[in-house]
Amino acid sequence: MTQNSDLVVQTEQLSKVFRVGFWGKRVTAVDGLNLEVRPGEVFGFLGPNGAGKTTTLKMLMGLIYPTTGHARLFGRDLGGPETKARLGFLPESPYFYDYLTSREFLGFYGHLFGLWGAVLDKRVDELLELVGMAHAKDLQLRKFSKGMLQRVGIAQALINDPELVVLDEPMSGLDPIGRKEVRDLILRLKESGKTVLFSSHILHDAEVLCDRVAMILKGRLVACGRVTDLLDQGVSHQVELVVDRLTREGLDHLRPLTDKVVMQGDRMLVVLKSQQQVGGALEIIRAAKASLVSLTPQKGSLEDLFIREVKGHRSQSEHHA
Amino acid sequence: MKVLSIALNTFRENLRDKLLYNLLVFALLMIGSSILLMRLTLGEFHRLILDIGLGSINFFGVLIAIFVGIGLVSKEIEKKTIYTIVSKPVARYQFLLGKYLGLTITLFVNTVIMALGLLLVLYAQSVPVDGMLFKALALIFVEFMVITAVALLFSTFTSATLSAIFTLAMYVIGHLTPDLKTFGAKMDDLSRGILDGIYYLLPNLERFNLKGHVVHHLEVSGADLMLIVVYGATYTAALLFSASIIFHRRDFR
Numbered sequence: 104m105t106q107n108s109d110l111v112v113q114t115e116q117l118s119k120v121f122r123v124g125f126w127g128k129r130v131t132a133v134d135g136l137n138l139e140v141r142p143g144e145v146f147g148f149l150g151p152n153g154a155g156k157t158t159t160l161k162m163l164m165g166l167i168y169p170t171t172g173h174a175r176l177f178g179r180d181l182g183g184p185e186t187k188a189r190l191g192f193l194p195e196s197p198y199f200y201d202y203l204t205s206r207e208f209l210g211f212y213g214h215l216f217g218l219w220g221a222v223l224d225k226r227v228d229e230l231l232e233l234v235g236m237a238h239a240k241d242l243q244l245r246k247f248s249k250g251m252l253q254r255v256g257i258a259q260a261l262i263n264d265p266e267l268v269v270l271d272e273p274m275s276g277l278d279p280i281g282r283k284e285v286r287d288l289i290l291r292l293k294e295s296g297k298t299v300l301f302s303s304h305i306l307h308d309a310e311v312l313c314d315r316v317a318m319i320l321k322g323r324l325v326a327c328g329r330v331t332d333l334l335d336q337g338v339s340h341q342v343e344l345v346v347d348r349l350t351r352e353g354l355d356h357l358r359p360l361t362d363k364v365v366m367q368g369d370r371m372l373v374v375l376k377s378q379q380q381v382g383g384a385l386e387i388i389r390a391a392k393a394s395l396v397s398l399t400p401q402k403g404s405l406e407d408l409f410i411r412e413v414k415g416h417r418s419q420s421e422h423h424a
Numbered sequence: 425m426k427v428l429s430i431a432l433n434t435f436r437e438n439l440r441d442k443l444l445y446n447l448l449v450f451a452l453l454m455i456g457s458s459i460l461l462m463r464l465t466l467g468e469f470h471r472l473i474l475d476i477g478l479g480s481i482n483f484f485g486v487l488i489a490i491f492v493g494i495g496l497v498s499k500e501i502e503k504k505t506i507y508t509i510v511s512k513p514v515a516r517y518q519f520l521l522g523k524y525l526g527l528t529i530t531l532f533v534n535t536v537i538m539a540l541g542l543l544l545v546l547y548a549q550s551v552p553v554d555g556m557l558f559k560a561l562a563l564i565f566v567e568f569m570v571i572t573a574v575a576l577l578f579s580t581f582t583s584a585t586l587s588a589i590f591t592l593a594m595y596v597i598g599h600l601t602p603d604l605k606t607f608g609a610k611m612d613d614l615s616r617g618i619l620d621g622i623y624y625l626l627p628n629l630e631r632f633n634l635k636g637h638v639v640h641h642l643e644v645s646g647a648d649l650m651l652i653v654v655y656g657a658t659y660t661a662a663l664l665f666s667a668s669i670i671f672h673r674r675d676f677r
Contacts, residue, residue: 121677164511167675184513194507200433202440214429215512259508 110178111267111298112140112163117172118322119158132158134322135172140267140300140315145293147309147316147330148302149405151413155322156302157195160271164192176267188216191260195271195302197252201245205236205255208244209262216263230258234288250281257288268292270301274308286312306405310334316405318412325412333408342375345396346388353391360384370396426514427522434526438492447491448534451484452541459545470551471639477542478557478635482564485535486595489568492530493575494587496523497671502584506676517668524576524664531568535561556641559649560634566656567632571595573663574627580671598629627659 119133133155140146150156161167163174165182179186199208206227213223231237234254244252253273260268273289274282282305289312292299303309309316310330317327326333341362348369349357357373358364360380365372375384378400388395438444458476462469497520500506509519539561546553574594578587601623608619631652637644 121675161507161676164507166507166510167677168673184515187511187513190511192508192511194504196504197508198503198505199508200437200505202437203433207436211429211433212508212512215426215509215514217425256508263512 114138114174120170144314145299147313150319154319189266191265191268193260193270197256206240212259212262234258267298341401343399344373347394349393356387430522431525435529438530454480455541481538489571493572497579498584556638560638563632573660577667598627601628
């Protein structure tokens, strides 16, 4: 494995095969995954449910062992206490010791890092303040809402002031306000120089937050790179026009430039094939004395890319079948 | 220090578990009920109180060891709380030892409370108390330590329900192992060899039972007592070691 000690996370041909059921049927959860996460970046690990995201993160956290391949954190092998001391991890839909209050809960995790006394108290207060839970420090976790649990969960991941914060589906199950709070928190972590690796199937969040993303499907990497680069890839840059009172003759002129025309009474929605057609289309509209209501360039989204990849993968499997 | 933190957290978890209090209340009621039963017997009531008292402490302590013990690890895995612990700089064996130590502290506190209940009944009925009673209580506690380790071992690789069944079975068989040896003595060489093997492999829990000695005022020497304690400690260590090996290898899916 080519080692690069500057990388925070590096995996090479990382694979995990589970044996399930009575007969020990082999199920490949992660298949030859190569990933690199650089210091200081927010890295999104995307894919549909069951794609192998959680399995990969669990391997990095030392919760399950890889079947084949290698993974390194901070240039070191997985599982060592020195490596773990630099990590913070929030599992998916976490369930914590609900008989503890937030203060006891964070105190317990602090002890595991050797934090005691006044230093620990200060750290716990800071973290509860950071995640906006200072008001509930003496409340037992069993009385918490899902959003509140997620926030103390993030606080426990930060108790050791880690260099790498790994969050598994941090936004799932949260309401829009909760999601925004988690997004803001991730951005704050980035500002303070931390590396954040998070998995999600909510692509909008990734698009807003991430420097780079990796997309995984059935355990395999299907796309990886900077968000902007991925969005430019293979997107046709269509333009959508809304036009009022366009004559039939005008429409006939316009039609060769379009991909799609939808009529709604006097108003019509026209999708132009590309940005190059905009000039010509505007000429035609002006000549026909119709009025232009709006002109919207269609931006590609991670969702488009994602759906394209999933469809491509499906048709490929059908082809093989 | 990490082991101690996990142990104290486990102890705190146990203290907030309603099951523990229910069992404790039942144990105290049973010990107290010997006063009522005493009225139904003619003479020998000292023996009855001691017999029921020590029997209740043993029975309810074992129930706590099994039903709290099986949840120690499997509950952490089912509820995924273990994910946040194992991803911290805590070795898996440290987690196991912490959980074990935590429940041992709980059982110690429980044994002390139940023993105080028994002493109170003995005092109220003016039954003389001798050193053997404390030796018997000490060995009951050693038995709890062995049973807890059995429950912990099973819970590292199977579900809570199966762990409970296996541990209960182990408890029952553990008290019957002397019969295995007697049975083997009447068989041919091969069968005797197999039965002897099983006899030495399974815990001989009858060793920790001094109830008869207390009731019939029989003495056990300090050396014998020490030997039984060493046996219990060694057996517990072997169980914890096996549990650590299994736990180290498993995936938390």
